[in-house]
Amino acid sequence: MCVIGTGLIGGSLMRAAEKAGRTVWGTAASERTAAEATADGFDVTVDTAAALRRAADVDALVVLAVPLPALAGVLKQVAEHAPTCRLTDAVSVKVAVADLVAEHAPRARFVGGHPMAGTAESGWAAGNGELFADAAWVVAADDGADPEVWTDVAELAWACGARVVPAASDEHDLAVARISHLPHLFAAVLAAVGAEGDELALALAAGSFADGTRVAGTRPELVLAMCEGNRDALLGAVDSALGRLGAMRGALASTGGLAKTVEAGYEARQRWAAARNPELLRVRRGTPMARLREIGRRGAMITGWAE
Amino acid sequence: MCVIGTGLIGGSLMRAAEKAGRTVWGTAASERTAAEATADGFDVTVDTAAALRRAADVDALVVLAVPLPALAGVLKQVAEHAPTCRLTDAVSVKVAVADLVAEHAPRARFVGGHPMAGTAESGWAAGNGELFADAAWVVAADDGADPEVWTDVAELAWACGARVVPAASDEHDLAVARISHLPHLFAAVLAAVGAEGDELALALAAGSFADGTRVAGTRPELVLAMCEGNRDALLGAVDSALGRLGAMRGALASTGGLAKTVEAGYEARQRWAAARNPELLRVRRGTPMARLREIGRRGAMITGWAE
Numbered sequence: 248m249c250v251i252g253t254g255l256i257g258g259s260l261m262r263a264a265e266k267a268g269r270t271v272w273g274t275a276a277s278e279r280t281a282a283e284a285t286a287d288g289f290d291v292t293v294d295t296a297a298a299l300r301r302a303a304d305v306d307a308l309v310v311l312a313v314p315l316p317a318l319a320g321v322l323k324q325v326a327e328h329a330p331t332c333r334l335t336d337a338v339s340v341k342v343a344v345a346d347l348v349a350e351h352a353p354r355a356r357f358v359g360g361h362p363m364a365g366t367a368e369s370g371w372a373a374g375n376g377e378l379f380a381d382a383a384w385v386v387a388a389d390d391g392a393d394p395e396v397w398t399d400v401a402e403l404a405w406a407c408g409a410r411v412v413p414a415a416s417d418e419h420d421l422a423v424a425r426i427s428h429l430p431h432l433f434a435a436v437l438a439a440v441g442a443e444g445d446e447l448a449l450a451l452a453a454g455s456f457a458d459g460t461r462v463a464g465t466r467p468e469l470v471l472a473m474c475e476g477n478r479d480a481l482l483g484a485v486d487s488a489l490g491r492l493g494a495m496r497g498a499l500a501s502t503g504g505l506a507k508t509v510e511a512g513y514e515a516r517q518r519w520a521a522a523r524n525p526e527l528l529r530v531r532r533g534t535p536m537a538r539l540r541e542i543g544r545r546g547a548m549i550t551g552w553a554e
Numbered sequence: 555m556c557v558i559g560t561g562l563i564g565g566s567l568m569r570a571a572e573k574a575g576r577t578v579w580g581t582a583a584s585e586r587t588a589a590e591a592t593a594d595g596f597d598v599t600v601d602t603a604a605a606l607r608r609a610a611d612v613d614a615l616v617v618l619a620v621p622l623p624a625l626a627g628v629l630k631q632v633a634e635h636a637p638t639c640r641l642t643d644a645v646s647v648k649v650a651v652a653d654l655v656a657e658h659a660p661r662a663r664f665v666g667g668h669p670m671a672g673t674a675e676s677g678w679a680a681g682n683g684e685l686f687a688d689a690a691w692v693v694a695a696d697d698g699a700d701p702e703v704w705t706d707v708a709e710l711a712w713a714c715g716a717r718v719v720p721a722a723s724d725e726h727d728l729a730v731a732r733i734s735h736l737p738h739l740f741a742a743v744l745a746a747v748g749a750e751g752d753e754l755a756l757a758l759a760a761g762s763f764a765d766g767t768r769v770a771g772t773r774p775e776l777v778l779a780m781c782e783g784n785r786d787a788l789l790g791a792v793d794s795a796l797g798r799l800g801a802m803r804g805a806l807a808s809t810g811g812l813a814k815t816v817e818a819g820y821e822a823r824q825r826w827a828a829a830r831n832p833e834l835l836r837v838r839r840g841t842p843m844a845r846l847r848e849i850g851r852r853g854a855m856i857t858g859w860a861e
Contacts, residue, residue, distance in 0.1 A: 462761070
């Protein structure tokens with residue numbers, strides 16, 4: 248297995264896959280990171296062309312674990328050195344990645360992926376082989392997906408201890424707009440409003456403000472890459488939020504009542520808490536993509552093959 | 555010292571004050587809670603009239619630690635049984651409380667207070683004497699405040715291990731609208747948007763969504779009491795947030811760029827992090843209220859008397 252990009256996700260993936268007994272090699276963006284990974288006993292260089300040729304030679308799965316802005320450049324190398332390879336990715340949007348693959352490496356056998364794991368840290372040193380334990384790992388179940396590569400990606404997720412959530416690329420993007428990208432924008436706006444005026448408010452800010460703004464501390468370029476790469480889905484989520492906030496503002500100004508907003512939020516949070524204990528199931532090899540998508544839509548997760 | 559209300563805040567206050575060597579008695583809303591507190595060795599009954607008469611007899615400080623909706627009823631009892639007592643409170647809004655005191659117990663020597671501590675728990679059993687350690691405790695520094703009662707409240711805060719933040723009642727309300735009430739409403743809206751549609755989004759929701767919606771799990775009646783009790787200040791905070799979200803929506807739809815929003819949020823979160831290490835100082839007894847307010851506005855906190 249060939250991993251392009253050895254940051255938090257790529258680096259954790261290499262550790263988890265090697266621990267699961269796989270042969271893993273990869274490439275880093277800098278000599279320094281390659282040396283760090285090599286010192287930790289991993290087969291990492293900066294020669295992406297060579298790594299991709301090796302993948303082509305043995306028909307290995309190639310995992311793209313670079314930020315979205317770097318993807319087009321890497322895909323051009325894929326088209327040159329491993330044009331028909333088995334290909335997946337670990338980027339946080341799926342439609343934009345599929346579009347880039349179609350444009351730059353159209354012959355690659357691509358099935359998108361998104362392991363839903365992360366920490367505030369980044370870089371090779373922050374990686375760990377347990378990062379994906381019990382995490383959700385979306386495997387794109389679009390019509391026409393190559394079932395063999397779908398199997399490769401699902402088995403990689405399981406080998407890393409994750410649970411597979413099948414979803415169409417556009418369904419994935421709508422979901423993450425609501426539960427990841429909008430929360431980042433809300434955190435940014437909340438932080439900015441808290442910092443208006445003098446220092447009194449920030450001095451008093453604790454519990455609810457600390458939690459609500461935590462992800463505003465994420466490196467801006469990471470937030471911009473994922474949010475701007477999911478523009479259409481994100482606009483829908485922002486409009487839904489603006490509609491709810493506008494209705495709340497109207498109620499507060501007229502009757503002063505906030506019960507509808509607060510009770511809807513409380514109920515939604517209870518539903519989220521219940522979803523922490525998802526239905527886990529196994530499926531038969533070759534289950535059609537449409538059937539797989541239904542599993543994802545009902546919030547269930549796949550832990551292995553039924554046989 | 556007489557504490558009316560033995561929930562999380564009142565119960566923690568009794569424990570902290572008794573540990574600091576003070577004579578403390580209080581009243582609970584139910585026989586059951588009174589029995590619980592008595593079993594823990596505290597002087598707690600349900601007879602508010604008797605507790606207030608005792609406070610009047612020895613000119614003790616009375617602390618109101620009941621939710622805002624229960625306050626008018628308690629203040630009527632204060633007016634009857636301890637009309638000129640030294641009085642403070644631990645409610646999360648200050649203008650509304652001052653208005654209620656002026657209406658129902660106008661002769662009480664009132665100085666508002668707000669210990670900024672709390673957990674997700676509530677009730678006597680959840681209380682603990684360390685709750686206020688290193689916490690900010692706002693002591694209302696309005697012009698005309700009785701300096702003797704101001705001293706009582708500040709010394710109570712210090713006895714409980716807290717740091718005093720002086721602020722005018724209306725300045726306090728504007729600050730908490732931004733850093734506590736708005737975060738609760740944002741959490742509610744974020745949770746509701748996440749729960750729209752099928753179960754896929756909630757199944758994938760983790761880190762940023764879990765943090766951003768945490769306080770949406772607070773009991774709705776508590777959130778409603780504090781937010782609806784701070785309507786005017788909250789409207790300003792909501793409008794500021796709507797302005798920022800609207801501008802962001804426009805930028806996302808036109809250029810697709812979110813840098814301004816994300817970078818402002820990042821910078822604000824850094825400022826908040828820096829404010830975790832506030833300037834700590836001592837002041838002379840009798841420092842004028844206007845001077846005290848300046849200390850609060852620059853984010854500093856008072857830990858004791860200068861003498």
